[in-house]
Amino acid sequence: MWFIYPIVETVILAFQRVNLFHFSQRSYIGLTNFRQLWEDPAFHHSLFITLTFVVLVVPAQTVVALVLASILQSVGFGKTAFRTAFFLPYMTSTVAVTTVFMKLFVEGGPLSTAAARVLGVSNTTWYAYPSYALPFLVIVYVYMYIGLYVVVFMAGIENVPAELYEAAKVDGAGVFQRFRHVTVPSVRPHVFFVVVAGFIQAVQIFDQAYVIASSGAILGSPAGATATLVIFLYQQAFRLNDLGYGSAVAVVLLVIVFFGMALTRRLLPERS
Amino acid sequence: MSTPRTRLAGKVVKYGVLIVGAVVATGPILFALYTSFELPADYPRLVSFGRLTLWNYRYVFDNAPVLRWYGNTAFVTFGVIVGAVVVNTLAGYALARIRYPGRTVTFLVVLAILMVPLQAILIPLYLLVAQLGWLNSYQALIIPFIANPFLIFLMRQSFQALPTDLEEAAVIDGAGRFRSFFTIAVPLTMSGIATQALLAGTWTWNAFMIPVTFTTDPNHYMLTVGLNSLQSQFYTLTTVQMAGVVLLTVPIVLMFLVFQRLIVPSFATAGIRG
Secondary structure (H helix, E strand, O other): OOOOOHHHHHHHOOEEEEEOEEEEEEEEEEOHHHHHHHHHHHHHHHHHHHHHHHHHHHHHHHHHHHHHHHHHHHOOOOEEEHHHHHHHHHHOHHHHHHHHHHOOOOOHHHHHHHHHHHHHOOOOOHHOOOHHHHHHHHHHHHHHHHHHHHHHHHHHHOOOOHHHHHHHOOOOHHHHHHHHEEEHOOOOOHHHEEEEEHHHHHHOHHHHHHHHHHHOOOOOOOOOOOOOOOHHHHHHHHHEEHHHHHHHHHHHHHHHHHHHHHHHHHHHHHOO | OOOOHHHHHHHHHHHOOOOOOHHHHHHHHHHHHHHOOOOOOOOOOOOHHHHHHOHHHHHHHHHHOHHHHHHHHHHHHHHHHHHHHHHHHHHHHHHHOOEEEEEEHHHHHHHHHHHOOOHHHHHHHHHHHHOOOOOOOHHHHHHHHHHOHHHHHHHHHHHHHHHOHHHHHHHHHHOOOOHHHHHHHHHHHHHHHHHHHHHHHOOOOHHHHHHHHHHHHHHHHHHHHHHHHHHHHOOHHHHHHHHHHHHHHHHHHHHHHHHHHHHHHHHOOOOOOO
16 A cells, blocks of 8 residues: 555546645646647657667666676676776765766866867867757766676676586687677576666656756756656656646656566566 | 687786776766865866865865754664664565465565656655645655565565574474564574665665755755755855765765675665665
8 A cells, every 4th residue: 555555646646737835726637637748849858858868878888787797707806896896886876976977077177078089079068068968967877877787797697607608618719709609698688687677767867867957947957958757747746836747747657667667577487 | 719828818808998997987986085175276186195185074064054964864864774674574574474365466566566666656755745744854754765665575585585494493382473573583584684774774865856855944955965955055166065975975885885795786686776
């Protein structure tokens, strides 16, 4: 009951008109909120931003984490120390990490200058520049989550029988061939898990986008470049005081997450 | 077949990649640490260790209620840990050991809810807290977050991993349900309980969305919310902000370094949450 109540309540609220400051007056308005969502360009925009974010984040973190994990499992010395270093960012607060990266990517800051020199992008304040703000969020996010997925992959690679690697070596397979033909197929369930879990996690992106915009009045700044789905939800419910409309967005989020979860459940037997 | 030379080269490349990765992972944290000891006038230049000072820390403590935020965060974290250990341990035990009608259904519900994001239920939680008149209160930040499906799941697994023989023996010796729970089951799942306390503590310490929504009075801010508010207050003082970052991060990093053997595997097995 404890857990189910808020979910059911979210769904009920999605069919009501409720104001943040007069929340005891609630009236049913049927599908109006959803119809409004269907036509709201700001909502479409937030879906697009979230989708772009997910498409950038998930493959990057999955590939980097898998490569790091397989290297880490193949070395003898310093395994724990490196794992600790990789995992550290995941333990720190989103606010702390975002604040630090904002200083690193400010105009003339250490990393924005380095990026300008190496990649030829402009040396600007990334989180305030519309076309750089979303890549900035991607960097901050991936930085935090890679360590988590490295650990997941390490657990997977640990279970690969050592004989497989020995056999591949005897057959003359090089490092890359062993990675491609032994490691990757053996941890396929883990890859799937990391992709789906990473997807579920990434569609919820909120803290980082809130932090970069919180000095301004409108969330999702600059110019809506970081207006993700949950930022849109928050904006509607707690800045524009329309709890019913915000709940309709929450229902959309729930549907997306359950879709992802259904995929994991289907693959669960293969994992065990 | 690989010759000693190529094997050495391979090792160099592997460690090279790992070292780059470790520098990237720890660099921003070390940057914050170093900068927090620099005088505002010296930033962003690098200065010798002799010029580093505690000026930023003194400044931030003098100009923002940081101690108060520390107290709030510590109190709320402690409250959630104590509550979580009691509630989730009992719930996990019930799911693992007590046969009652609807147990399977309860467990399936817990599983299904594992991945429901807090973001999706934020609005009803807010309404509930507001109706109770709990905005800007400690209980609003503690009570809704005690019962946690992932922690219940974790405890159920720990209890289920125990052989039932011991408890059965205790029952034969005349011990009741409570006696066998407290004297046998609990002591044997201490590592599970400790893991649970660490996870609940980490999540609560780092929580942002809930405290930023449920508290508007700076006296009730948690550290994360306070640090975020420093951003606009000391916009030009990067070094002061970094002192705030260090104050927020140090306790959790120390805790992690001490207990990482418990924390890392629990995140690896199923902890894709938080």
